Amino acid sequence: MLREEFMKLLKFLVIGLLGLAVVVVAGSFLLASSVSMERSIVIDRPASVVYPLVSDYRRFNEWSPWAELDPATTYELSSPTNAVGSKFAWSSNDPSVGKGSQTITALTPNQRVETALDFGDQGQANSYVQLSAEGAGTKVNWGFKSDLHGIVERWFGLLIPSMVAPDYEKGLAKLKQVAEALPNVDVSKATVETVDLSPLPAYAIAAEAGVDAASSTEVLTAAYGEILTFMAANGIQQAGPVYTKILGHSGDTWRFEASIPAIQNDAAPTGRIVATQSFGGKALRFEHVGSYDDLAKTHALAEAYLAVHKLTEVGSRYEIYVSDPANTPVEQLQTQILVPFE
Secondary structure (H helix, E strand, C coil): CHHHHHHHHHHHHHHHHHHHHHHHHHHHCCCCCEEEEEEEEEECCCHHHHHHHHHCCCCHHHCCCCCCCCCCCEEEECCCCCCCCCEEEEECCCCCCCEEEEEEEEEECCCEEEEEEECHHHCEEEEEEEEEEECCEEEEEEEEEEECCHHHHHHHCCCHHHHHHHHHHHHHHHHHHHHCCCCCCCHHHCCEEEEEECCCEEEEEEEEEECCHHHHHHHHHHHHHHHHHHHHHCCCCECCCCEEEEEEEECCEEEEEEEEEECCCCCCCCCCCEEEECCCEEEEEEEEECCHHHHHHHHHHHHHHHHHCCCCECCCCEEEECCCCCCCCHHHCEEEEEEEEC
16 A cells, blocks of 8 residues: 555656656747846946946956955956957956956947957856947946857846846946046047157257247247257258147246257257257157147146046156147147157
8 A cells, every 4th residue: 555655656756857847848948048138327427438447458347346256366458458359357266256258349439348258168148338328428238148058048047137237237336436536528529649759859948938828939939949040050950840848837837848859969059958859758649729728628638538548647748839820820720749658
């Protein structure tokens, strides 16, 4: 009697397990073959301020929701860190961090960043950050998508959104905090390029003037005239547009070296003229078109650009006066501002 009851129970168990297996297998074919999740936040800054934070792996850990989980995590960044193909790899003994990498697969400046995620034997996924205008600020959508292969992955896919969403929400909150600590300036308005220049021989006169265009023009004209007269007397040819090396500001005045590049500067200088050389090295070159009275605006834009891109200014700035104000309309005057950085 007991044996018969046991065999019935065993039979029911086997049938139940088989039925459950059929449900699991059959059910998996009804589940989605991929999983996706997206979270968003609005940041009170232009897209040009947010974009460098999400497109440059040097900045990722400033807002990553996982950066604080294991301080012992090691990272490896490719160079450059902000281009298609750039790779960010991490390795940690903490299972909540693990090991993996992400690689930039597509970039649309100030709009979108796409990355491929590789978690090793835990699978792969694709992620993106989309930026769009939202009033005076920027709406940031951060999402991911992963294909699900096999029965286990499809069932596990039901849990992934609820597991990942809190991290994405935390990361976006940190991104908002970091971005809103930066200048509220649309740095995409800057016309700028990175240059690496070789120094040229030059002659210069140290002077100071008022920050207004009239005062500066008077002092600079006199200084450049003095240098040109000296160069002509010594048969020295000019090697490029005149420029100033900015030494400092005090109230409504600024101190500078009015300089002219030369083919050579081996002639002994006279009076207040000194032999020197133009800037040599790596710098950001900002283009300014218009009145000299508006140069302060381009200098301020350069300041914001440095802060947004987390670049450190080193040494003096230079203003290169590409246009001759004697025969160029004020609105067409071209000036270059060199900002040495590291």
